[in-house]
Amino acid sequence: MPLGPYPPELLTTAQMARADRLTIESGVAGMALMEKAAAAIAAAATAFLVKTAGRRVLVLCGPGNNGGDGYVAARILRSQRFKVRVAALTPPDTLHGDARLAATSWDGRVEDAATCDFKGVDLVIDALFGTGLARDLDGPTAELILRLNAWREETKQKIIAIDIPSGVDGTSGAIRGVAVQADSTVTFFRLKCGHLLLPGRLRCGTISCAHIGIRSNVLEKIQPQTFVNEPAAWRDALRLPSVEGHKYARGHAVVISGGASHTGAARLSALAALRGGAGLVTLATPQEAFAVNAPALTAVMLRVADGPAGLSALLEDKRKNVVALGPGLGVGEASCALVETALAPSPERRAVVLDADALTSFALAPDRLREAIRAAPGPVVLTPHGGEFARLFHGQRWERTISGAPISKLERTRDAARDIGAIVIFKGPDTVVAAPDGRASILAEASPWLATAGSGDVLTGIVAGLLAQGMEPFAAASCAVWMHAAAADDFGAGLIADDIIDRLPAAWRRLVSIQP
Ligand SMILES: NC(=O)C1=CN([C@@H]2O[C@H](COP(=O)(O)OP(=O)(O)OC[C@H]3O[C@@H](n4cnc5c(N)ncnc54)[C@H](OP(=O)(O)O)[C@@H]3O)[C@@H](O)[C@H]2O)[C@@H](O)CC1
Numbered sequence: 423m424p425l426g427p428y429p430p431e432l433l434t435t436a437q438m439a440r441a442d443r444l445t446i447e448s449g450v451a452g453m454a455l456m457e458k459a460a461a462a463i464a465a466a467a468t469a470f471l472v473k474t475a476g477r478r479v480l481v482l483c484g485p486g487n488n489g490g491d492g493y494v495a496a497r498i499l500r501s502q503r504f505k506v507r508v509a510a511l512t513p514p515d516t517l518h519g520d521a522r523l524a525a526t527s528w529d530g531r532v533e534d535a536a537t538c539d540f541k542g543v544d545l546v547i548d549a550l551f552g553t554g555l556a557r558d559l560d561g562p563t564a565e566l567i568l569r570l571n572a573w574r575e576e577t578k579q580k581i582i583a584i585d586i587p588s589g590v591d592g593t594s595g596a597i598r599g600v601a602v603q604a605d606s607t608v609t610f611f612r613l614k615c616g617h618l619l620l621p622g623r624l625r626c627g628t629i630s631c632a633h634i635g636i637r638s639n640v641l642e643k644i645q646p647q648t649f650v651n652e653p654a655a656w657r658d659a660l661r662l663p664s665v666e667g668h669k670y671a672r673g674h675a676v677v678i679s680g681g682a683s684h685t686g687a688a689r690l691s692a693l694a695a696l697r698g699g700a701g702l703v704t705l706a707t708p709q710e711a712f713a714v715n716a717p718a719l720t721a722v723m724l725r726v727a728d729g730p731a732g733l734s735a736l737l738e739d740k741r742k743n744v745v746a747l748g749p750g751l752g753v754g755e756a757s758c759a760l761v762e763t764a765l766a767p768s769p770e771r772r773a774v775v776l777d778a779d780a781l782t783s784f785a786l787a788p789d790r791l792r793e794a795i796r797a798a799p800g801p802v803v804l805t806p807h808g809g810e811f812a813r814l815f816h817g818q819r820w821e822r823t824i825s826g827a828p829i830s831k832l833e834r835t836r837d838a839a840r841d842i843g844a845i846v847i848f849k850g851p852d853t854v855v856a857a858p859d860g861r862a863s864i865l866a867e868a869s870p871w872l873a874t875a876g877s878g879d880v881l882t883g884i885v886a887g888l889l890a891q892g893m894e895p896f897a898a899a900s901c902a903v904w905m906h907a908a909a910a911d912d913f914g915a916g917l918i919a920d921d922i923i924d925r926l927p928a929a930w931r932r933l934v935s936i937q938p
């Protein structure tokens with residue numbers, strides 16, 4: 423899987439601006455940062471156009487420092503014998519600060535970007551807007567971007583975006599009116615959240631992160647709370663079996679089966695919990711489904727537990743330290759009662775994973791779920807997909823803040839986690855995991871083959887398996903999302919849910935080979 427290697431922290435545009443500011447205040451000249459940023463862009467251009475002499479590059483410059491990077495890149499590329507043209511949204515003499523200084527370093531002609539043509543151009547450098555994009559693009563700027571994208575589509579020539587494709591909001595990944603479709607994006611210091619959140623991620627092409635002289639210690643002041651969901655973020659928290667350990671040391675997960683005609687989903691979860699590393703897994707089945715479940719299980723154990731009373735009796739065994747429910751459970755009061763039983767106060771800090779029908783059952787009564795979660799003694803993880811998220815958190819109707827900035831999936835997940843008091847895994851191609859304390863992770867890339875029946879049930883099981891081993895819950899949720907994606911990536915095309923389970927050992931091997 424082409425995940426990373428990216429630096430672990432993800433920044434908002436405001437945090438990135440602060441990183442720039444702190445660096446400049448510490449004595450590094452803004453122009454020095456810009457020179458390094460531009461050199462990284464020039465290196466990316468050279469990588470695209472192996473033979474540089476005579477190749478035509480058009481640099482499109484905007485009114486801020488992103489444009490400043492563009493002017494410096496133009497100068498460097500010309501010195502490397504590219505044929506360089508520069509076109510700008512605003513005349514260079516109207517620029518301010520470092521952008522103005524940068525523009526003076528380009529002594530060639532500057533065309534008007536609104537009317538420039540792309541005839542004979544081999545590569546376009548998009549230096550229109552970066553992290554300073556403040557509102558939707560419209561008018562001649564929007565028309566320019568539409569012309570640019572159409573040119574790329576028609577000629578199959580390439581576009582390199584400086585920092586972020588112009589029009590993509592660096593914090594939310596939203597498209598502000600229109601956005602450049604880049605083939606490659608070179609960003610600086612740390613990725614921004616909008617590089618990984620959809621739809622922004624799809625506009626970036628390949629993403630690389632260049633070091634331009636901003637020191638990591640600025641992060642001590644910025645205190646980022648969002649991370650790329652890669653092993654670097656949670657590998658230390660992983661529990662591996664010890665030589666002197668026994669199966670009970672790796673926890674005992676209980677997965678609750680649906681009725682006789684809906685048993686497959688819970689069995690997928692149960693097997694995934696075992697492959698996720700739980701020492702033991704019990705499938706708790708209603709009596710009516712016993713005969714269906716029994717012949718389909720081997721390493722997973724089976725016990726009858728009918729309704730809340732049956733579940734309570736099963737959970738009297740204190741070693742059962744995780745309960746997962748929802749897949750195939752059915753929507754209605756009976757499922758609400760089972761969830762409340764799983765969450766009921768008890769001396770143990772039993773963890774609970776809620777998915778699918780266990781979430782939808784509370785769509786009309788989210789306060790009831792919130793109360794049960796608040797009273798639960800142990801960690802709770804919710805794993806909604808888009809529809810389940812919308813049903814459960816339908817109070818979140820707003821799409822934009824008062825200032826007009828889009829609310830991202832990241833912020834919605836973070837708000838939901840805070841609101842309900844649980845870790846929330848908001849599934850999708852850009853799965854976000856958020857904890858009530860504000861920590862969050864974003865998955866960088868996931869196989870589109872993961873959108874298949876039962877895939878979510880498997881994820882629920884992996885979360886349960888990792889929690890059973892006592893892994894810190896936010897780390898466990900993030901790790902489960904990563905393992906799920908890594909297993910799918912390992913399998914490749916044609917994947918169905920069972921294949922994810924089969925490939926979990928490969929994901930484990932990758933993790934074991936990484937030294938903490
Ligand atoms: N020294 C440093 O800090 C370093 C910065 N670096 C580089 O700088 C970039 C950030 O620079 P930046 O902050 O100047 O923002 P940038 O993205 O160029 O745009 C701001 C301009 O756009 C305008 N504008 C905004 N939205 C608009 C809209 N919808 N439609 C029209 N106009 C709009 C806005 O105008 P205003 O909102 O003030 O009216 C302002 O004029 C960063 O991505 C990186 O590439 C690196 O070189 C490292 C060192």
Ligand SMILES: [K+]
Nearest residue numbers: 548551586588
């Ligand atoms: K840009």
